[in-house]
Amino acid sequence: MHDSVRFEKENNRLTAFLCGELDHHTAGMLRLQIDHMISLQRPKELILDFSAVPFMDSSGIGLILGRHRKMTEIGGSVFLQQMSPRIAQMVALSGIEKTIGQKEES
């Protein structure tokens, strides 16, 4: 089994490269892995990268919101990057883009 998320750390920025379909089944393990990494690294910025996510439903929105809450608790913030038009549409439908920033690939 290959990892469903890969991490990169640079200064105070932690990037989580999500990989695979994001539904209720996969969200549970992703949440555990990301939260573990947040507690270890305590970054100022968490970036969720969607370039390798071909499918996402509302469970993905729950995952984003949960990480937003977690990062707010430690005084940090969440950004989303590399969303497909499809995933951007889900994010727009949820209205969370008002509270969560989006990053162009840097």
Next chain:
Amino acid sequence: MAKTKPINRMRCSLPAISINEQTARLLLSAFLMQADPTAEELADLKTAVSEAVTNAIVHGYPDSGGQIFITATLYEDRLFRVQIRDTGCGIEDIPLAMTPLYTTSPEEERAGLGFAVMEAFCDRIRVSSRTGKGTTVTLEKRLTSKQEPGKTR
């Protein structure tokens, strides 16, 4: 919506375990291939069905397992209809449940968006439910015709 003749139908039942969210999407994609939907139509329906199946697993059968029954029908006029049924706990107040952002399990990081997504990605949604008996969600979407008049592919 006036119904024309059904031309094909798939019925299946799956145990209400989370790996079957993906199974349901794959079965749906396989069945829809004959209708040659656009990529967007296919993605819309996969997302909507994923929401309904997840709801059956997460909310319909919160502790005990159960079965999810899926019936997909393709009609002559390219109307596609899919029914997702569980025999779980049922929904007490359907209009309230369908309100965007309403969820009974915020602690599980649910966003309360499943029904809103189904509405956005389908032409029509119907929910019927009885507490203690279960829930049936019916989704309909008319697939566009790829053969424009006077054109052959």
